[in-house]
Amino acid sequence: TGKTEVYFKVMEYWLNRGRQILYLVPEVSLTPQLLARIRGAFPGRDVRQYHSYMTRNQRQRIWLDAVEQNVDILVGTRSSLWVPMKNTGLIVVDEEHDSSFYQQSLPYYDGVEAALKKAALLDIPIILGSATPRVGHYHLVESDRLSLLRLTERPVGSFPTIEIIDMKEEKNPIISKRALEEIRQTISAAKQVFVFVHRKGYSNYVVCYTCGNTVSCPHCSVSMTYHRTDNSLKCHYCGYKEPAPKSCPVCGSMTLSARGFGTERVEHDLQKYFPSARIMRMDRETIDNPISYEKALLEISRKECQIIVGTKMITKGLDFPDVEMVLIVDADRLMSFPSYDSPETAFQHIAQVSGRSGRASIGKAFIQTFNPNNRIMKAAFERDYETFYLDEITLRKELNNPPFSKIAEVICYGETEDESGLLAEKIAEEIRQARIDSIEVFGPVAPLLSKLKNSYRMKVTVKLPPDANCEFLQKIQKKHPADVQIIINGIGGIV
Numbered sequence: 391t392g393k394t395e396v397y398f399k400v401m402e403y404w405l406n407r408g409r410q411i412l413y414l415v416p417e418v419s420l421t422p423q424l425l426a427r428i429r430g431a432f433p434g435r436d437v438r439q440y441h442s443y444m445t446r447n448q449r450q451r452i453w454l455d456a457v458e459q460n461v462d463i464l465v466g467t468r469s470s471l472w473v474p475m476k477n478t479g480l481i482v483v484d485e486e487h488d489s490s491f492y493q494q495s496l497p498y499y500d501g502v503e504a505a506l507k508k509a510a511l512l513d514i515p516i517i518l519g520s521a522t523p524r525v526g527h528y529h530l531v532e533s534d535r536l537s538l539l540r541l542t543e544r545p546v547g548s549f550p551t552i553e554i555i556d557m558k559e560e561k562n563p564i565i566s567k568r569a570l571e572e573i574r575q576t577i578s579a580a581k582q583v584f585v586f587v588h589r590k591g592y593s594n595y596v597v598c599y600t601c602g603n604t605v606s607c608p609h610c611s612v613s614m615t616y617h618r619t620d621n622s623l624k625c626h627y628c629g630y631k632e633p634a635p636k637s638c639p640v641c642g643s644m645t646l647s648a649r650g651f652g653t654e655r656v657e658h659d660l661q662k663y664f665p666s667a668r669i670m671r672m673d674r675e676t677i678d679n680p681i682s683y684e685k686a687l688l689e690i691s692r693k694e695c696q697i698i699v700g701t702k703m704i705t706k707g708l709d710f711p712d713v714e715m716v717l718i719v720d721a722d723r724l725m726s727f728p729s730y731d732s733p734e735t736a737f738q739h740i741a742q743v744s745g746r747s748g749r750a751s752i753g754k755a756f757i758q759t760f761n762p763n764n765r766i767m768k769a770a771f772e773r774d775y776e777t778f779y780l781d782e783i784t785l786r787k788e789l790n791n792p793p794f795s796k797i798a799e800v801i802c803y804g805e806t807e808d809e810s811g812l813l814a815e816k817i818a819e820e821i822r823q824a825r826i827d828s829i830e831v832f833g834p835v836a837p838l839l840s841k842l843k844n845s846y847r848m849k850v851t852v853k854l855p856p857d858a859n860c861e862f863l864q865k866i867q868k869k870h871p872a873d874v875q876i877i878i879n880g881i882g883g884i885v
């Protein structure tokens with residue numbers, strides 16, 4: 391795509407001055423294709439990759455070579471930020487909007503923010519690339535802290551046409567008649583279809599019609615997902631798995647029903663509609679390492695499958711000439727997280743997915759929604775990032791949300807509900823006592839995920855000015871290393 395050529399030009403400039411390049415990508419799955427391309431563009435340069443699937447020895451080798459300045463270009467995921475390259479001259483962050491840049495386990499950090507910080511400390515340039523930049527970063531352009539380079543021409547082919555399907559008019563709640571028609575036409579023309587589903591699994595929850603009980607994980611406060619392939623219930627938070635019960639564990643009735651849907655269910659339904667179609671499913675259940683991912687990509691490019699059903703995984707860097715149609719099955723689900731940044735995440739997903747088809751031919755994207763007049767749907771439909779951004783930034787300013795503030799979520803853990811509650815109250819009090827200027831303290835409240843892996847959780851939310859000193863939070867973290875977790879400007883849906 392066009393932005394890669396821009397990166398390459400700037401990289402060449404710094405390489406010719408004897409500097410090293412750090413090239414960050416959201417996921418390891420993107421590195422093989424990219425490495426080949428970079429090596430082709432920079433013959434004779436030492437191009438390496440770095441990610442957490444490599445062995446300890448392989449990673450150590452990279453560290454040593456980086457220190458010795460034997461690496462010209464290091465391509466890797468967020469963990470490559472910590473490789474001690476001696477003479478870094480430029481940092482490139484591709485697909486900077488991608489949520490995979492957030493590390494969602496200890497130590498929590500946002501790889502893009504860390505890259506910006508690193509560039510500032512080293513006093514070197516950094517390039518952030520995206521068709522749907524983060525709202526907070528686009529805002530930095532207004533304040534002249536980043537400059538904007540706009541690519542106006544689409545590199546290959548034209549944009550796909552987008553059609554919004556109003557699901558209120560549909561009898562089938564999963565795949566609309568309109569979409570089925572289009573899929574039929576597309577595959578009979580020997581083209582391929584991508585079907586995007588927000589969640590994996592067959593159904594999202596299992597409910598008893600007699601007593602209303604929802605089968606939930608014994609270790610977490612979430613409902614278990616039904617997986618048809620092995621007739622099991624799984625917790626997507628802690629990995630707990632059990633055979634699917636025949637009767638309700640609470641009342642014993644045989645009236646259990648699987649509700650909601652995920653990739654497995656969509657795959658199953660499509661196979662019913664198109665019995666002879668070759669369907670491939672791509673989610674964390676079927677693809678769990680870079681090798682199986684590579685294999686799947688090969689199958690798509692060899693046209694061994696006609697319909698590909700997958701999660702977010704299928705939105706990443708997939709450019710296949712014969713994928714002519716993209717269907718977003720459950721666009722509404724993207725917007726339903728109770729977090730200030732869920733509109734941004736939803737817009738990015740929809741825009742990225744619908745931008746995938748028709749790279750080489752004229753493609754079509756279909757978005758199924760119960761809210762066709764929603765502003766995010768409209769902006770995605772019109773490919774209008776500017777309007778989306780302006781609405782969003784106005785709203786954030788009014789509500790004093792990032793980038794106009796920092797939001798720190800302080801999660802307190804305990805073995806019992808009381809224990810986590812008491813700790814949270816104590817910490818909220820400590821923060822209020824500190825009397826720091828212009829901060830707001832909310833809570834404690836029980837978060838959506840009030841129990842995780844047998845630990846009870848309570849949340850205190852602190853809103854601070856964007857440049858506020860966070861030392862008092864560091865102090866709290868140090869005082870409670872094991873039972874407090876602090877996330878600053880995290881992404882929605884995790885707490």
Ligand SMILES: [Zn+2]
Pocket residue numbers: 598599600601602603638639640641642643
């Ligand atoms: Zn029951």
Ligand SMILES: [Zn+2]
Pocket residue numbers: 607608609610625626627628629630843
């Ligand atoms: Zn669980």
